[in-house]
Amino acid sequence: MTSAIAAVRSALPFAALIGVWWGIKDVTGVPDTMLAAPPAVWNAFVVLLTHGILAEYAAASLRMIGLSALISFLIGVPLGFAVGTNRYAARALEGTLRFVQGISGIAWLPLAILWFGFTGATTLTIVIYTLIVPIIFNTMTGVRAIPENYTLALRSLGAGRLRIMWDVYLPGALPSIVVGMRLGMGYGWRALIASEMLVRQGGLGDLIFGARTFGQIDRIMVGMIVIGTLYIVVDRLLVAPIEALTLQRWGVLRR
Amino acid sequence: MTSSKLLWRLLPTLPAATILLAWYLWFVIAPPPPSVMPTIGAVPETLFNLAIDGRLPADIAASMARLLGGVALGVSTGIAAGFLAGLCRPIAAFFNPLIVFFNAISGIVWLPLVIGWFGVGSPLALFLIWNTVFFIVFQNTVLGVQLVPEVLEQSVRTLGGGRWETIRSVILPGALPYILSGIRSGLGFGWRALIAAELVGATTGLGQLIFSGAEYHRADVIIGGCLLIGAIAMAMDRWLLAPIERRTVVRWGLVARSSGGHNR
Numbered sequence: 001m002t003s004a005i006a007a008v009r010s011a012l013p014f015a016a017l018i019g020v021w022w023g024i025k026d027v028t029g030v031p032d033t034m035l036a037a038p039p040a041v042w043n044a045f046v047v048l049l050t051h052g053i054l055a056e057y058a059a060a061s062l063r064m065i066g067l068s069a070l071i072s073f074l075i076g077v078p079l080g081f082a083v084g085t086n087r088y089a090a091r092a093l094e095g096t097l098r099f100v101q102g103i104s105g106i107a108w109l110p111l112a113i114l115w116f117g118f119t120g121a122t123t124l125t126i127v128i129y130t131l132i133v134p135i136i137f138n139t140m141t142g143v144r145a146i147p148e149n150y151t152l153a154l155r156s157l158g159a160g161r162l163r164i165m166w167d168v169y170l171p172g173a174l175p176s177i178v179v180g181m182r183l184g185m186g187y188g189w190r191a192l193i194a195s196e197m198l199v200r201q202g203g204l205g206d207l208i209f210g211a212r213t214f215g216q217i218d219r220i221m222v223g224m225i226v227i228g229t230l231y232i233v234v235d236r237l238l239v240a241p242i243e244a245l246t247l248q249r250w251g252v253l254r255r
Numbered sequence: 256m257t258s259s260k261l262l263w264r265l266l267p268t269l270p271a272a273t274i275l276l277a278w279y280l281w282f283v284i285a286p287p288p289p290s291v292m293p294t295i296g297a298v299p300e301t302l303f304n305l306a307i308d309g310r311l312p313a314d315i316a317a318s319m320a321r322l323l324g325g326v327a328l329g330v331s332t333g334i335a336a337g338f339l340a341g342l343c344r345p346i347a348a349f350f351n352p353l354i355v356f357f358n359a360i361s362g363i364v365w366l367p368l369v370i371g372w373f374g375v376g377s378p379l380a381l382f383l384i385w386n387t388v389f390f391i392v393f394q395n396t397v398l399g400v401q402l403v404p405e406v407l408e409q410s411v412r413t414l415g416g417g418r419w420e421t422i423r424s425v426i427l428p429g430a431l432p433y434i435l436s437g438i439r440s441g442l443g444f445g446w447r448a449l450i451a452a453e454l455v456g457a458t459t460g461l462g463q464l465i466f467s468g469a470e471y472h473r474a475d476v477i478i479g480g481c482l483l484i485g486a487i488a489m490a491m492d493r494w495l496l497a498p499i500e501r502r503t504v505v506r507w508g509l510v511a512r513s514s515g516g517h518n519r
Contacts, residue, residue: 010352017353034371088266096270102488103481104447106363106454107462110469111477114291194363194451212367220367228360235359 080139325384337396
């Protein structure tokens with residue numbers, strides 16, 4: 001019952017938005033090459049969906065972000081542990097990481113294109129570059145927040161480095177790592193779309209930028225809606241529950 | 256003792272030194288063509304040449320003007336809308352789903368659509384920066400406004416202060432640290448959005464400079480441009496935003512903290 005009310009409540013502003021959008025289109029009479037009317041966008045959506053085009057482009061984007069997230073996790077978390085636990089590693093890497101953070105992934109796109117051409121490798125490099133920095137920083141913050149007593153307790157019981165990493169650092173830093181993953185996926189998703197626009201080898205960014213060259217505004221708007229919806233679905237239905245779960249299970253450790 | 260101190264001093268330069276060494280060795284062992292990688296010396300040389308022929312100052316000026324304009328737009332509209340939503344919860348509740356959705360597609364996702372509205376040039380970049388900065392500043396302002404302890408508002412009201420008085424002397428200073436941290440990260444993301452926008456949506460600017468480097472296979476231009484982009488981002492953050500934020504936290508951040516203590 002309450003969920004039905006909530007659904008109506010969140011659908012209402014979108015209904016209002018569509019009303020305003022339709023009104024603007026009707027009253028001002030802007031040409032279809034600038035703004036498509038809601039029915040046209042719906043038709044384009046149906047066409048893209050039934051021909052399997054939408055599924056193909058969306059799957060390419062989702063595969064790429066998933067692969068990037070996996071690789072960034074596997075490299076970023078150990079690096080974050082190193083920077084978080086070793087003051088020499090921290091001293092050596094922190095400044096460079098902050099500088100690198102100021103150069104967005106997209107800025108490296110021209111160089112990546114020279115190196116790897118207009119291929120998936122270019123996009124993968126850019127997205128990993130974007131995704132990995134928040135993972136490293138959040139892993140580092142998480143590890144630093146673990147009370148030293150836990151490490152000392154395990155060490156006095158004779159545990160080695162690996163054991164401490166597995167039993168103290170990983171569970172202790174996990175909530176923070178998940179926060180980093182969530183942030184990174186947000187930044188990475190945007191970098192992915194931008195990269196796909198320029199590389200033009202599939203993916204939703206390619207879909208909307210390609211539609212632009214044919215002036216298919218209705219397709220662009222379908223693509224934008226799908227990009228936003230997929231991001232929200234992945235973030236709310238996949239990443240947020242994992243975050244809540246880790247906080248529930250391991251978050252207590254930090255107190 | 257002194258040698259370990261020296262090591263500690265030099266440690267931050269280690270990553271850059273490693274990269275330079277690898278770069279140098281690459282050229283010693285198997286020199287790549289200049290379209291793949293320039294020599295180390297070529298990068299400062301190219302930057303110098305671009306600087307004296309006037310291209311680089313013009314590109315930096317174009318990018319900075321767009322950044323300032325876009326951020327000013329994003330910050331002013333973000334704060335205004337943030338106050339409105341923060342002070343009037345029904346409005347915030349109604350618009351929240353839209354905010355979530357448009358936040359998800361903020362920035363570069365708009366490019367294919369709005370390039371047809373504005374054409375290639377500054378208005379396009381301004382729109383994309385505004386679109387990126389707005390949501391960050393908006394969300395921070397709402398948070399800041401809502402986190403001001405109600406006791407403070409009530410005390411001003413008890414002393415006879417009106418609605419406007421409460422906003423001016425309680426909510427604005429209370430929310431300011433949040434707003435400023437929003438502006439700080441907004442500027443960082445605005446800079447990124449600008450570079451992305453300039454890659455295809457402009458004829459001048461640093462983004463266009465590096466993109467033309469790809470078209471003409473000039474890796475030296477790209478690497479020099481990227482380093483410059485990073486240096487400008489870092490300089491803005493360190494010398495402009497961090498001091499402002501620190502000052503306001505010292506001046507006003509205490510308000511929230513001490514009252515929080517009294518509340519509990």
